[in-house]
Amino acid sequence: MTRFFRTFPMIAALAVLLVFPMFGQIFYTELVAKTLILAIFAMSLDLLVGYTGLVSFGHAAYFGIAAYAIPLLTPAGAVNAIWWILPVSVLAAALAALLIGVFVLRTKGIYFIMVTLAFAQMAFFLFHDTDLGGGSDGIFLNSKPTVTVFGLEALTLENPTHIYYFVLALTVSVYLLLRWLLKTSFGHILIGIRSNEHRMVAMGYNTFHYKLAIFTIAGALAGLAGFLQVVLTGFVTPEMLAWHQSGNVLLVVILGGIGTLIGPVLGAFTFIALQEFAQGLVDRWQLVMGIFIILVVFALPGGLAAIPARLRRRLVKGADND
Amino acid sequence: MTERPGDVLLEARGLTRHFGGLAANSNVSMTLRRGEIHALLGPNGAGKSTFINMLSGDLPPSSGTILLKGDDVTALSAHRRSRIGIGRSFQRTNIFPTFSVQENCVLAAQSRQQQPGRIFRPPLQNEAVVARSHEVMALAGLNHCASQIAGTLSHGEQRQLEIAMVLATNPAVLLLDEPLAGMGAEESSRMVDLLARLRRDHAILLVEHDMDAVFALADVITVLVNGELLESGPPEQIKASPAVRSAYLGEDEGTDYA
Structure with missing residues (x-):
């Protein structure tokens, strides 16, 4: 029964997402696609923050590096098959995470936060201040990647509805993949590291290797989100690597509930909805956003994902009092 | 080579550890044998935790050597020492x-x-x-x-x-840091039974403040004071030692520790 109550809302939500483009305007289809991309990005960060206890404040670097890989690693004028450019883009982000991870994972706590930020800033200025990626203007994509299956065009990524379903399929895949991964021994080892790294070492785990592995996986998935973002918008800018991007995705994770997979997804929807709502309401929309986030942090420790458990506890308590 | 009771499993030779100018351990040597419970006693601050931390690999010694079954493991990291058979428990759960x-x-x-x-x-x-x-x-x-x-x-x-x-x-070697801390009488006696059973196949280093348990279990007792080895020997010797009495047990003289 509890399994049913846990699964049913997710199936229902997925059904709504599946039919959504048939009813909404293109604007909203693109907005939800943007939200799902943010959800993938946030899930990848939660692997570090929520499951392994590594608070990375430079996660946008991998999002942006994968994005830049698209124009920089495709020959000019060539038609780019997605089966080539998607893995290349994700691998670029994974490689960057692997290399940066070797350095940053030797630090802990506040130092880890600062060093991840420092590396992300270096990546930001590399693209912002050099001609490598078009400087501060970024680069427009001449054409979107093509998706062909057995020589037939399966999806046209110029079409927002096609992009939407492509993003949705990948979001669901990433969610299911991570749900599996976190239930394996590997997942338990990560949680063990978050909970008590010293004990894990005493039991014979080289925790550095595990942290490097998950840092690389998280970087790759952030890269996937960055790739999809470029497919959606058609351009890359240094802003994709900026520190407030790293901050926003951290906020999404905290808002939704760290250490859960559904939390970052709920956080992404709340964050984007709030952004749209507040932007339409006042000029200083970030003030509204800030106040809301402070309220959630104070009123809902554990984030939005903790609401069902809190309601259940309240109901049980209410029943006891009767 | 078959492993028998009495084999030396872990050996510490002249372990010294300085923290700045303070010598937490100076020139401490110890031998842990299969089938033996070796108790490590000493007042708070005597350097017992420092010694365990050096054996487990959590703390590199300033000088000295650690041998596991004859192999020098002094330079191995903590996770590697666990993998080759040195297991530790913690004072705080x-x-x-x-x-x-x-x-x-x-x-x-x-x-x-x-x-x-x-x-x-x-x-x-x-x-x-x-x-x-x-x-x-x-x-x-x-x-x-x-x-x-x-x-x-x-x-x-x-x-x-x-x-x-x-x-x-x-693990072949067990480093147990106060396994009885905070236990009730019944739980305590169950743990003592367990440790007695584990003795057969393991070499055990036991840091413990519960003197009844120590004298019930230990085959060898080493006493540390101010980071230095004061005396090492069978329980009877330690109990009778005037040096141990005055340095460690001696605070309320005349108490019978048997």
């Missing part, structure tokens, strides 16, 4: 509170099987690891609460789990 008792034991046993093919599977589907978790839960007397969340166990049960997790890693 160090379990994973959100996991069940069995999941804690499985996580410990899994550390012997870290091949990718074994890591990327649900932990309870790895038969060898699950079998080992059942063995150590039975040994430590935790079978009745295997599926209970570890954080909700009583203090005594958490201490038992602490030992079970060390055993799950199949």
Whole structure:
């Protein structure tokens, strides 16, 4: 029964997402696609923050590096098959995470936060201040990647509805993949590291290797989100690597509930909805956003994902009092 | 070579550790043999924890050598020492509170099987690891609460789990830091029974303040004072030693420690 109550809302939500483009305007289809991309990005960060206890404040670097890989690693004028450019883009982000991870994972706590930020800033200025990626203007994509299956065009990524379903399929895949991964021994080892790294070492785990592995996986998935973002918008800018991007995705994770997979997804929807709502309401929309986030942090420790458990506890308590 | 009781498993030679100008341990040597419980005594601040931390690899010695079965392991990191058979328990309970008792034991046993093919599977589907978790839960007397969340166990049960997790890693040498701390009388005597049973197959270093337990269990006792080895020998010798009496046991003279 509890399994049913846990699964049913997710199936229902997925059904709504599946039919959504048939009813909404293109604007909203693109907005939800943007939200799902943010959800993938946030899930990848939660692997570090929520499951392994590594608070990375430079996660946008991998999002942006994968994005830049698209124009920089495709020959000019060539038609780019997605089966080539998607893995290349994700691998670029994974490689960057692997290399940066070797350095940053030797630090802990506040130092880890600062060093991840420092590396992300270096990546930001590399693209912002050099001609490598078009400087501060970024680069427009001449054409979107093509998706062909057995020589037939399966999806046209110029079409927002096609992009939407492509993003949705990948979001669901990433969610299911991570749900599996976190239930394996590997997942338990990560949680063990978050909970008590010293004990894990005493039991014979080289925790550095595990942290490097998950840092690389998280970087790759952030890269996937960055790739999809470029497919959606058609351009890359240094802003994709900026520190407030790293901050926003951290906020999404905290808002939704760290250490859960559904939390970052709920956080992404709340964050984007709030952004749209507040932007339409006042000029200083970030003030509204800030106040809301402070309220959630104070009123809902554990984030939005903790609401069902809190309601259940309240109901049980209410029943006891009767 | 077959392993027999009496074999020297772990040997510390002249271990010294300075913290700035302070010598927490100076020139401490010790031999741990299979089939022996070696108790390490000393007042607070005598350097017992520093000594254990050097043996477990948590703290590099300033000088001195550590040998496991004759091999120099002084330069090995803590996780490597665990892998080659040095297991330690902690003074403060160090379990994973959100996991069940069995999941804690499985996580410990899994550390012997870290091949990718074994890591990327649900932990309870790895038969060898699950079998080992059942063995150590039975040994430590935790079978009745295997599926209970570890954080909700009583203090005594958490201490038992602490030992079970060390055993799950199949160590030859056990470094036990106050396993009886904070236990009630009944839990305490159960733990003493367990340690007596573990003696046969392990070399055990026992740091403990419960003198009844120490004299009931120890084959050899070493006394540290101010980071230096004061005296080492069988319990009778230590009990009778005037130096030990005045330095450590001597605060209220005339007490019978038997």
